[in-house]
Amino acid sequence: MLRFPIASPAGAYGWRPVLIMAALFFSIGFVTWLNGPLITFVQIAFNLSDVASFLVPVCFYLAYLVFPLPATLLARRIGLRRGLVVALAIMAAGTLLFGECVNGRWYAGALSGLSVIGAGLSLLQITVNPYVSLLGDHDRAAQRIAIMGIANKFAGIVAPVLFALIVMPDVGQVVANISNTPAGPVREAVLTQFTHAVHVPYQVMAGLLVLLAILVARAPLPEISLDAEGPQDAPARKAQPGWLITGVFAMFLYVGVEVMAGDAIGLFGHAFGLSLDITKYLTALTLASMMLGYLAGMLIVPRFISQDAYMLTCCVLGILICLVALVAPGLIPVFCVALLGFANAMILPALFPIVLAEAGSDGAKATAFLVMAYSGGAVLPQIFVHIAPMLGNLHAFMALVIPAYLFIAGWAIALRAKTGASAPKSLITSVGD
Numbered sequence: 001m002l003r004f005p006i007a008s009p010a011g012a013y014g015w016r017p018v019l020i021m022a023a024l025f026f027s028i029g030f031v032t033w034l035n036g037p038l039i040t041f042v043q044i045a046f047n048l049s050d051v052a053s054f055l056v057p058v059c060f061y062l063a064y065l066v067f068p069l070p071a072t073l074l075a076r077r078i079g080l081r082r083g084l085v086v087a088l089a090i091m092a093a094g095t096l097l098f099g100e101c102v103n104g105r106w107y108a109g110a111l112s113g114l115s116v117i118g119a120g121l122s123l124l125q126i127t128v129n130p131y132v133s134l135l136g137d138h139d140r141a142a143q144r145i146a147i148m149g150i151a152n153k154f155a156g157i158v159a160p161v162l163f164a165l166i167v168m169p170d171v172g173q174v175v176a177n178i179s180n181t182p183a184g185p186v187r188e189a190v191l192t193q194f195t196h197a198v199h200v201p202y203q204v205m206a207g208l209l210v211l212l213a214i215l216v217a218r219a220p221l222p223e224i225s226l227d228a229e230g231p232q233d234a235p236a237r238k239a240q241p242g243w244l245i246t247g248v249f250a251m252f253l254y255v256g257v258e259v260m261a262g263d264a265i266g267l268f269g270h271a272f273g274l275s276l277d278i279t280k281y282l283t284a285l286t287l288a289s290m291m292l293g294y295l296a297g298m299l300i301v302p303r304f305i306s307q308d309a310y311m312l313t314c315c316v317l318g319i320l321i322c323l324v325a326l327v328a329p330g331l332i333p334v335f336c337v338a339l340l341g342f343a344n345a346m347i348l349p350a351l352f353p354i355v356l357a358e359a360g361s362d363g364a365k366a367t368a369f370l371v372m373a374y375s376g377g378a379v380l381p382q383i384f385v386h387i388a389p390m391l392g393n394l395h396a397f398m399a400l401v402i403p404a405y406l407f408i409a410g411w412a413i414a415l416r417a418k419t420g421a422s423a424p425k426s427l428i429t430s431v432g433d
Contacts, residue, residue, distance in 0.1 A: 017221050018144060021132050022151040024084065027212060028124060029155030031091065031117055031205075035060055036263040036283030037163045040276060044175060045195045046107045050267060050385045057263055059111040061255070061377035063118025064125075068371040071123040081221055083127035088213035090120030092206045099202025102195050125371045135222070149294050149349070156262070156287035164280040167197045172277045243415060244366060247355035250411045251373035253404035254347050256380025257318075260401060261340040262286045264381050269334045271393040282334070286341040293345030301346065308412055311350035315409035318343035322398050322405075333394055340401070347408065354415065380404070 035057050043053035075083040098113030132144050168174075174194050181187040265286055266279040274282075293314075301307045318340055325336035352370060359366030380400055388396040 016219065017135055018132075018147060020216060020219055020221065021128060021135070021144075022147050023212060024088075024124065024128050024216070025148040025152040026155040027088070027091070027209065028121060028128075029152035030159045031095070031121065032060075033156035033262060033283060033287055034159050034163055035259075036266055036286075037160050037168065037280050039263060040171070040266050040280055041163075041168060041198070042102075042107065042110065044171065044178070044276075045102065045191060046105070048107075050388070051382075054264075054381050054385045055111055056114060057259055057381050058378040059114045060118045061259065061375050061379075063115050064122055064377075065372050065375035067119045067122035068126055068368040071126040071371075072365070072368040074123065075127050079223060080127045080131045081216070081223055083123055084131070085213050085217045087120045087124035087127060088209050088216065090123065091117050092120075092209035092213065094118075094120055095202050095209060096206040099199050099206070102202075103199040105192070105195055122371060125374075126368065129367065149298075150291065153287055153291035153294055153345075157284050157291065160283040160287070161281065163201075164284075166201055168276075168280050170277075171280060172275055175276060243358040243418075244355060244369075246411055247351070247358055247415075248369050248373045250408045251348070251351055251355065251370050252376035253380070253407055254344070254351060254376070255374045256376035257340070257401050257404045258344050258348070259377035259381055260384060260397065261337055261344060262290075263377075264384055264397070265334070265337050267385070268337055268393055268397060269331075271388075272331055272334050274331070274334065282338065285338040288341070289338050290341030290345045293342035294349075296342075297346035297349070301350075307346075307350045308354060308416065311347050311354075312409050312412055314343045314345070314347050314350075315405045315412075318405045319402055322402050325394065326398055337397070351408070351412075354412070358415075 039053050039056050042048060042056060043050070046052075071083075071087075074086070078086070094113050094116030096113075097116055098110050101107075101109030101113055132148055135144060164171075174190065177190050178187060181190060262283050265282040269279040269282050270276065297310060301310050305313070321336050321339050321343060325333040328336065355370060356366050384396055384400055387399070390396075391399060
């Protein structure tokens with residue numbers, strides 16, 4: 001008879017640290033998933049091409065390539081809790097810089113602000129993930145991560161909607177006014193008013209991040225060492241470098257696919273004739289689909305299916321959705337891209353522990369490499385906007401996404417064949433990409 005776990009996931013430290021960590025995951029999701037509507041925003045505000053506007057995810061996600069290893073060293077030196085505070089402070093500084101530079105119509109400075117936010121997020125990912133895993137019993141880590149994932153994906157739904165309502169409420173009319181107004185003071189006034197709309201919201205976001213940093217610094221949170229990562233009774237295991245490297249590449253591809261479905265869907269929908277007043281909400285639609293997929297995974301795994309088997313199922317589902325998009329008429333391909341959020345939801349939470357298992361006793365360094373792999377969110381969307389003019393948006397999108405799903409699924413199948421057993425079933429380490 002199947003039994004549902006009823007014990008509290010909070011562990012000996014109680015619910016307070018769990019809820020504070022959930023607030024941190026909400027902040028990760030909120031800042032990260034603003035990139036989708038930001039692409040549209042900067043394209044209008046700075047009169048950019050598709051390639052230039054997609055420098056938004058490039059600058060944001062390339063920070064994950066540069067900063068995780070230094071962030072790991074810093075976290076070891078100052079501790080996880082202080083690392084959380086420093087990460088939030090860096091994110092606040094980057095948010096403030098971005099808002100000021102957009103308000104001043106300086107695109108290079110705005111991109112610098114996004115890079116600073118990405119640096120803060122790199123440190124936050126390195127610190128918050130092991131902290132959550134070690135807050136309680138190892139066998140309850142999955143339940144804690146479920147709470148973090150829900151907070152993260154809920155923020156991903158809320159952020160694009162709020163941005164669309166507050167910053168771009170009548171973006172279609174703004175574009176029409178710009179198009180119908182010749183270059184000169186009147187047109188500049190329209191653009192200045194449009195860009196100014198982002199100033200106050202980003203100041204508020206920076207202030208909230210500072211308040212959250214103060215809360216974390218003053219809250220009676222337990223001190224947890226990064227060296228304590230992993231279950232205390234776990235036997236030492238020899239690292240598997242080949243499988244670790246290819247697993248990190250699988251993560252690189254996955255994050256690229258996730259960002260494509262979440263951030264590139266606006267450009268994708270616009271190519272199908274949807275107005276900007278509609279496409280500004282499409283990122284929220286993908287994230288709503290992803291949150292449903294995450295909730296479904298929490299109910300199914302591991303009660304009815306092992307986590308690695310469910311990951312393979314998700315890859316197959318993603319491929320099937322892509323094939324439907326290739327042949328479906330009308331606007332169905334746009335909704336298929338949003339539905340990829342459902343297929344993507346459980347891939348990262350399954351892939352992370354499988355790769356860590358292949359890292360053996362060197363889990364901390366593997367965590368840094370996996371966070372570095374989030375830079376796939378910079379590379380795949382940039383490839384997409386470069387090849388879209390040649391292949392068309394639909395075929396360019398699928399030419400990147402389908403092979404990525406095939407590689408991830410093939411890697412997992414090959415690993416299972418090598419080990420002769422299923423990969424780890426516990427859901428640990430990260431859901432906040």
